């Protein structure tokens with residue numbers, strides 16, 4: 001029977017990050033760690049699989065994520081699991097599970113890793129993508145934390161040399177003022193039913209705030225005259241929002257109020273925000289606004305989980321988007337320094353001695369390259385050249401026998417022989 005051909009393509013909507021691209025990802029991860037350290041966020045890692053109901057309850061049934069985008073699976077034991085579509089619900093779960101409310105509050109944590117959403121793959125949208133996020137959970141319900149989360153994300157983007165960043169900020173109120181506003185919004189949209197898209201007609205019933213972030217051309221026109229939430233904030237939410245803006249002003253954050261940022265997930269209240277950058281399109285002319293990430297306050301999430309009410313705020317950035325902007329703007333990211341020294345071995349005895357010599361170098365803090373699988377001197381010299389080595393160390397049968405080694409200057413070709421036991425100290429002196 002003929003064997004079926006294996007499909008050698010990565011699964012739809014997923015992508016490999018090849019060795020040649022890793023320097024960008026390493027740089028992004030390094031800056032995430034540095035920003036976290038600067039602003040005292042500790043790392044948290046949660047599993048990639050979680051229970052399905054965590055997101056159904058946390059993110060909300062009437063959201064795109066839960067309705068259409070979750071990768072779900074059922075275990076042999078019948079448990080319903082999901083590949084995590086976002087980080088916040090899982091972090092709240094860990095906070096509850098491990099009693100993290102008993103350590104110093106607020107808890108400031110950050111995360112970075114893969115997330116999964118069953119979306120239609122298109123430019124900048126994947127089914128497996130990466131996010132980094134900063135969260136501040138517990139403690140006081142203070143607007144300063146909203147701004148600290150914005151600041152950490154902004155500093156991360158700046159440290160990666162992304163330009164023209166703006167933070168679009170809005171307040172979506174609380175349990176007191178939002179229902180009143182929703183009624184107003186709905187009565188406006190009811191009069192426009194015929195002018196809006198099919199999705200928005202559905203949203204009127206299950207998630208009216210999402211009417212405001214529809215990108216359909218017809219709906220864009222309708223929403224321009226829609227009532228906006230900040231006109232209807234209650235006194236407490238109004239004060240909270242005012243303070244957020246004052247702190248943002250004080251820090252000179254590049255923010256602007258955008259009444260159409262609503263985020264759409266059930267757990268958000270009060271401050272919501274999104275990060276944008278302006279880039280030119282492929283033809284290099286038109287400036288496009290690209291969403292890099294977003295977040296907001298989620299004071300109700302713990303109540304939704306049946307826990308004591310706990311103030312919290314957080315935001316996440318999409319790392320593929322950041323990597324793509326870095327590539328398209330040709331932002332200069334230093335590539336890892338290559339090793340300056342290359343070891344060449346000829347013959348089996350030299351190979352054996354060479355292996356332990358590499359370890360002696362590693363122990364003394366010098367990394368050296370080699371290509372010991374190759375046999376000829378010529379092939380190994382070529383490899384040393386390709387690697388950009390400054391010095392080559394050549395160990396042949398004769399050298400092993402005499403306990404010596406040749407140091408070759410790769411540029412001039414000048415060679416000298418020294419005692420093997422002195423080579424580590426000599427190289428340390430030279431590089």
Ligand code: AMP
Nearest residue numbers: 124125126129291292293294317318321
């Ligand atoms: P969200 O919380 O859905 O607004 O996602 C935050 C950020 O993550 C977005 O602004 C994107 O940069 C990124 N992101 C979300 N979904 C995807 C996806 N399917 N593929 C790539 N990046 C994504």
